[in-house]
Amino acid sequence: MDSSKSGFVGSQVELRCIFINSNPPVKISQVTWQKLLNSTKQNVAIANPALGVSVLSPFKERVGFKQAAVRHRPPSLEDTTIVFSNLQLSDEAAYICEYTTGQKRKMTVATCVSANGKPPSVIKWDTRLKGEATYQETHNQNGTVTVRSNYVVIPSRETHKQKLTCIVMYRSERITDSVVLNVQYEPEVMIEGFDGNWYLNRQNVQLTCRADANPPVTIYQWKLLNGSIPSNVEIKNNTLFFKGPVTYDLAGTYVCDATNGIGTRTGSVDVNITGR
Template identity: 25%
Template sequence: MACPENMYFLIGLFMSGVLVCFGQRDLITTMPDRLDVLTGSCVQIPCSFDIPDQHKDTFNRAILLSGVWIKENFDGRPDNVIFNSSKTVNRYQGKITGNMSQKNCTTVFFNVTTNYTNIYFFRIESQPYHATDTGKYVEIVVSDLPSSPILTVSGEVKEGTPVSLNCSAVAPCPEHPPELTWTLPTQFTTENQLQENSDQTKSVLSTVTFNPSYLHHEMNITCTAVYPVGTSNKTAEHNVMLNVSFSPKDTSASISPSDPVLVGSCVNLTCSSTANPPVTTFTWFQISGDKPTQVASGHSYSLIVTGDGELYFCEARNSHGCGKSKEVQLAIKGQEEPVNPKVFEIVGKTLGLIFLFSLIVFFEWRRRTSRLPSGFDMTDRSQGLVGMNSPVGTVCSNQATVGRGNQ
């Protein structure tokens, strides 16, 4: 036979179930539909309740209230009670942190395990009022890995305009909220804060503000949530590819064929550019004198070579602006390309340096020869004159004469 305490509990559950079937609720609770929790961490269940009009006379907030949590199917089984605030020992370790007299039944459970994955109902027990809200429950899902943070972009990411990126991660255990970190291809400033959601759950929000460049287009950014669990951390991340809008960049014009062509032949000019959104208009200009004149529109431009004013450039335009190419000139056979005046300048300076160097060498040589000793100079000059003005035979006879004098 069941003890009286369990009998009252079963009768209360039965009557609550019957009233719900007829559209009446003895207790109206407000709580989230679902909570995702990490193994080994804690979970906070935001909870509040109200008393229907038909029971407000019975409910006395001055009397000490007990909060009870019941798991699984609502079938009136006492062993499904996992927590009772009036007891010191419960199947789940936890506490009601809300003020029950203010109809706040917020509860925290510690050291969550995978066995906690289930649905949970809330019940009030007091004298003479006791009731269970069988029409509302919270689903707790426990996993070993955290859910990925949510990353959003506020507005259009446009070159030169500051943009904000928002990353939020659930904080099922507000006592140990996650830390959010960013990986961005540029410098940024960040701001983190713990905030309350519409269902009274908590989350951490991180906002990053930076100034995008067209070089950041299609680069990945990452927001990482680091959850402290015991002595270790568990992480989850979210990646997003940047879509930066920018005006045309690296605009260039090319000629085909690029080799010199004859007057009267056909050449094709092509304009290319990088832009987001893509280029919508290409425009070609010919330079005659100092004034550019528009001659065509389109990505490519074909023309007959005339040999007069063959200097062109193109412009690329999208909704964010335009980009201009460098000027290109047609190479025509039979026409010598004008020599750049700088070539004459370089050649003139080079010849001047060579002439100056030659003068220095010449005067140095003259200076050295004028400073030789007088004896050596006269002897050298005499021998030189003899060798120059006398026949070879004369030199040989003199040598022979010296030989006979020694005999």
């Protein structure tokens, strides 16, 4: 990205964002542009291989991805430069280009040390986590041995809140210590509320965006693919309240973008209306 960009009110400016992929390439699962102002993040534009490109209000009419390949199927997401047109004073802010990738790496999540033992201790791990333990012995000048063991896993939502217990065996002693993992992960999103039975004139229907995330979701953004959210819909955080009777105009694919400090993920639901 460029460290800074400037432009005149009413003019056009490009915000460059290029992802230098590795070999073999990592899978890009989403690209999200965000506006950062006064510690608050606001989604600007999202490119998702499965759901396509979306630009959110109030940027919808003035922001677009420069490369047409971003809109192709499948898209090319290495260059997700965006173009701002008709600049406004309110556009002045910091902008974040965030890539969410599918690369998974093993990491050390806990370390257990038994220092200055003679003979050396034996370290074991007790956990339901699927991981690997590494062991290292350091021979000290005074003849004692320090044993260090790292427990290595691929961090994921499944590893969050899992318990790891280190067991140190020294002669006839058995010493244990435990830790509960706090693993941060981007939201896993699903939309509830459509039961397949939205019929004409039905009352009090709603859609709710549920997200499992750590840290918790701070921003929910709703949109209707190939259209605008109907005027009789009230948006309150993660819920769409459909006021009045159901009409055919409510049909379509509703999309919820949920954002936490790690990233943005998307959920969708296809709503159809029956004439019952």
